[in-house]
Amino acid sequence: MGKDAQVRARFAEGEDVGRLQYEAPRLLFRGAARRVFQGDDLRGVRAEAGDLVLADGSRFTLGEKAAASWVDAILNPRSRLDKLGVKPGMRVAVVNVADELAARDAAPVTDLADLDLLFYAADSLADLDRIPALIPALADKGALWIVSRKGKAAALKDVEVMAAARAHGLVDSKVVGVSDTLTALRFTRRRS
Template sequence: MERVYTTPLLDKLGIRPGMRVALIDINDPDIRALIADRTSDLTVGWPAPETDVILLGADTVAALEQLESLATRIRQNGAIWVVSRKGEAATLRDVQVIEAARAARLVDNKVASFSATHTSLRLVIPTHRRVGRTR
């Protein structure tokens, strides 16, 4: 029997009311509308400083070259979700995203189905590198 997941997409992505969110190369009006209903702090394009969540659409390794710069735009406990095609239409493998994340000094820690055609991988600043870490 196939499992049916009912968690809403924005909950899976950790997008809560009032968060600062940025969309880069995400050409999906439905996700834009969902996020706009949840928070008024939505940027389409380069993110403002201290952004909570960045959604980065990527279908090539070249699109991942901006990860290091984007990492400077998220909060210490923020996230960059790399959204790419899945299945036979995939042009980017998860190992390529993970390799690019490591080069940008980020780690992957979650995967989520973004839609019927796209998957997403969450990248974060490792806890040992976060400013103000107390443990």
């Protein structure tokens, strides 16, 4: 999940008001005109007097603290693994999902027990029937990420995934775009 704010913008040809969004690797402004900034456009981005300032001189008024936060996010984008909560030393298992998800210094495991994170690919209602068998593999505070196709290629709807997980006492807490074609929903056990 990126950053989003309503801003006053100043460009070489004048001012505008609109919505500024950052989702690595691009910055998108939607005002009277839609503008997309990425790559070289974002090199040398800086915070100045409460504005986010781009290399071409474009300025977006965010406030001192927010401008600094946006600069940090642009210059130090979080990786997909960061967004998924994968940290060094975690017990992580990947079932039916590309190994890219386990490519961090986490300790990937093959035995499904006491897991901090379990990534499971589901592309059919039958795949969702396996959820009850996966829950015991999670550590007390472990999370189950259900990964499925998105867009027109999606065989499952998010609401179907959520309903299946909720039926087994899980609570959804986050959604992350894993790639251009995959999305992941995070579930944990309900706390009493």
